[in-house]
Amino acid sequence: MSLVNSTTSGTTRHTQTTDLYGGLDDTPASGLDREALLAHLGRKVLHGSRGRDFASAYLTTKDGGRAPRMYRVDSEALGKCEYVQLTNKQYASVLVVDIDLPGDAGGHPVNLPEQVKQKFSQLIAHYLGPAWVGINPVNGKCQAIWLIDPVYADASGQSRAMTLLAAATHDLGQWLGHDSHFSHRFSRSPFYTGDSPTAYRWYRQHHRVYRLADLLAGVRAMTGQESYAKPRQQFSSGRELIMAVKARREDAERFKALSQDVEAELAGHLDQYDPELIQGVRVLWIRTGRAARDETAFRHALKTGHRLRQAGQRMTDAAIIDAYEHAYTVAQEVGADGRTPELPPMKDRQTMARRVRGYVTTSKGEAYGSSATGRATSAERKALATMGRRGGKKAAERWKDPDSEYAQAERDKLQKINVRRSQQGKTRRLRIAAWFLEGVSETGEWPTINEAVQAFDVSERTVRNAVKDAGIELPRGRKKKPATP
Structure with missing residues (x-):
């Protein structure tokens, strides 16, 4: 049949x-x-x-x-x-x-x-x-x-x-x-x-x-499974990376100093006798009449986390965020100085709660890094090691004599890497060209540039260069096939 x-x-x-x-x-x-x-x-x-x-x-x-x-x-x-x-x-x-x-x-x-x-x-x-x-x-x-x-x-x-x-x-x-x-x-x-x-x-x-x-x-x-993606470099230059990490370190030191001050205030039964507390919150001041709202809220949230841990209770995000919002509201009421409330969005407050919980459980100040930049990757840490004060001076000494054994070895290493990259590029171009030839031999029709881009995960320019180097002339006027969802 x-x-x-x-x-x-x-x-x-x-x-x-x-x-x-x-x-x-x-x-x-x-x-x-x-x-x-x-x-x-x-x-x-x-x-x-x-x-x-x-x-x-x-x-x-x-x-x-x-x-x-x-x-x-x-x-x-x-x-x-x-x-x-x-x-x-x-x-x-x-x-x-x-x-x-x-x-x-x-x-x-x-x-x-x-x-x-x-x-x-x-x-x-x-x-x-x-x-x-x-x-x-x-x-x-x-x-x-x-x-x-x-x-x-x-x-x-x-x-x-x-x-x-x-x-x-x-x-x-x-x-x-x-x-x-x-x-x-x-x-x-x-x-x-x-x-x-x-x-x-x-x-x-x-x-x-x-x-x-x-x-x-x-x-x-x-x-539909999650695939690991290599972290991409977040900074355009080594100097930008160094400044970002220095700012991150300063933030961590500032929050650690606040947490150390909190340890002296953990006796909750004494709060009622403290005349400096306003609704159970110790307000920090930038100047008379102007409160430090963010520092006050973070400090109160950190103190709440310590108390929850001492009481054997769970340090949930909700409890820590509630303490933060309460302290921020109090600071706004008594020290707004004409400012409108600028409470951070909920995503940042959840990040703050995780940091408070991490510091309370591990007592490590490094848990308070900057939320905007995130942690440095291994490549960024290597860049810091190279471009820091000592690393920069040491590298300058090694390259002072361009004919030294160290400089020659590094140039040889770079030349080998460049040769390997060139070979890899040629191999990729040959594979793309072979893919086109195999496609036309099996189906009778030339594959499109867009299909090659998807198959090899490269740019359209790379595919066109590979086809040109192999001497392949694709038919003109073909419509691009829609990308596979």
Whole structure:
């Protein structure tokens, strides 16, 4: 039976076929596809196993130890291994997810469970689809492989890159319905050429290589999860940063001095005998007839927080804010000096309550930083260390002699960084150009500039330069496709 009526347009036929296959290509992987995957793995030998008896995948050494049985990637013996380790503790250039949801027998994308096909379709729509998909011909379960920029670790297998790989594997696997007991060591081999009836059928989808952080961010954005964003520099110059931190320190010292004065006023039963208190509030004065409203309110809120803690009661935001507002109102009544009330907005009052609670519980004055600028990032602290008085003098001494060993080493380091950045830029331009060529070869139509901007998260100028450097001439007069929400 035909998938669609013969009078149905080509567009409708493509849509229904995409729904049936989850957007996956049903063409079996070729030898050239496997050679391209081996080239990306960058390995001369792989640890393989001919069957599920993984104990036979190890050799006994002369000293009684065990060593992995390795196979050259260009040998026929590797094609007889139904299982292989595509990654190890120190190196990984692929991300493998084992999807444990059963479908139908057959070994084709159409036999995958509907839930898995729908999620593959979503990934492909966001340019996050897997590069390889292997399907079990018996039960419809599958494994998916993404090509990533290589990540490395030391002998212990620990590194930030490996931690990021584990996070990306977990998020992708959890969303796709992975096997939680999958060890991520031995997986089904896409290089198997034997005749086992249970061997996975492999289908190559594309050759795109993902940057691991971009892949993780894309998956989390698609699934609605919060993604970590690196803090951006808040200051335009080092001098501006230093002045902001100095102002922050002065505020902290001022609030700490107020809190130290409060400690002598914690005996609440003596307040009724204190003639300087007005409705239980000690008003601070700028001059005769003009009250310091903000300082008075903060001081009273801090004293209230100390009393709540001594009484064993909760220091809620509401209690601290009420004390602040009461003290501010009293100061306004007795010392307005013609000023209108300027009570801070509720968001700032909630921030004040958290600071009061933090200082009362930890007794650290640094909890009273400026609410406008926030805490300094690690990059900003490094800038402070470099541009401070001692740091500036020391740096000036080191650079005094431009031919010194220190200056030469720093220039060499900068030159290497610039070379690396240039290489990364060339690599990105080549990937963008290859993406355009792959798109026109698969669909018959050139992708748009806007689609490339979304796929690589770069500016339109970067895409145009990449296309121009590769000598690609895109057709003119095409309408820009709307951005994917």
